[in-house]
Amino acid sequence: MSVKSYNQLSELFRNEEVGKTLDQDSEFTIHRLELVHPKPTKSPTFRANYYSFVLVKKGSTKYSIDNHVFSTRDRTLYFTNPGHLKSFDISEVTHGFLITVSEAYLKENIHEKVFDDFSFLLTEIVPPCHLEETRFSELHNLAEQILSEQKNGSILKHKIISSLFMVFLLKVKEYLLGDADFKQAYDRDSEIVNQFKKDLESKFRNLVADKSVSKTIPQVQDFAEAQHLNPSYFSTVIKTKTSRTANQWIQGKICSEAKALLSNTRDSIKEIAYTLGFHEATHFSKFFKKYEGVTPGAFRKAKRD
Known part of the structure; x- marks a missing residue:
């Protein structure tokens, strides 16, 4: 289907x-x-x-x-x-x-x-x-x-x-x-999902707030370890209960935070890429266009027009 x-x-x-x-x-x-x-x-x-x-x-x-x-x-x-x-x-x-x-x-x-x-x-x-x-x-x-x-x-x-x-x-x-x-x-037994969503929110809040540390994009294993769970089991629970993989949740969160930064800050696209854990602005731009259909620059321009 x-x-x-x-x-x-x-x-x-x-x-x-x-x-x-x-x-x-x-x-x-x-x-x-x-x-x-x-x-x-x-x-x-x-x-x-x-x-x-x-x-x-x-x-x-x-x-x-x-x-x-x-x-x-x-x-x-x-x-x-x-x-x-x-x-x-x-x-x-x-x-x-x-x-x-x-x-x-x-x-x-x-x-x-x-x-x-x-x-x-x-x-x-x-x-x-x-x-x-x-x-x-x-x-x-x-x-x-x-x-x-x-x-x-x-x-x-x-x-x-x-x-x-x-x-x-x-x-x-x-x-x-x-x-x-x-x-x-x-x-009920959705504590794993609820905790994952809270951890996801917290992880990206810290990424955006702390500009002084070297950053990497959060991985599924990071969230599994935070709940002391086997990554394979953790991934199965998330997929079964939400119909989305943990990676899809992470990717969606990156896009959501990127759109908020592009809309509400004057940070350059390079700075936004770094804030969200991308080491290269080109990788961030390709990622953003893949999931949002437009480049970060085009998205920002459309918001300001």
Whole structure:
């Protein structure tokens, strides 16, 4: 089975007949579900490289994450993170909101150490959370405010949206931590995966922060040894539980950090390459183009234009 991978919501809708065509390409999107999917639809299996938050106010949907199948009903909150094999089957027009956000957006607009405050974002698979009316209304009202600001021409629009989304994340965290099914998913045998994601975040945070030491690109063996595990066993666990190899996670992290540095610093491409553990800028440029489709210089220019 050939599985397509999408970095943004509009790519999925442009390549698959799963909803209304979206022209918007953004690190943060918010849409009304009933406008995105104005009729019943079924998606192919795909891999999304972004975070999704779905608020189902009314309607019934089935969705799968890897080999897990979940159903939604009225007043459902569900959340998915990057990397998993996904599909959805919307049997009736569903009302509510769909929010997508990239890791780069979270780090640039919420907090550089966003995963410290919102560790639930690293949870492998989160079951849907069915909320009582008051709690659901709080999230739904926040989504309404975010959408309203998205349409606003204010020069402070982006700061207001990121502030509202911070509150949204805090509310999601509050609700999930009070949900028994989520606690069970958070605590079960995915400690190896959760620890790997935390170690990955920490390793690259240190790489970027410390410019005084000689650097190398982190290897799978480094992360296996950090958990005192055989590298072969460690790799099998990561691949089995996330459908991605540990190397793919590392490569994705390099790209994510590279894009953040290219977007938010004046460091030269050579300096960025060194920061991320590449000894030659040409190797970094080839790596970046292989995974992102453009050179680092072209990516930076597009961001600034």
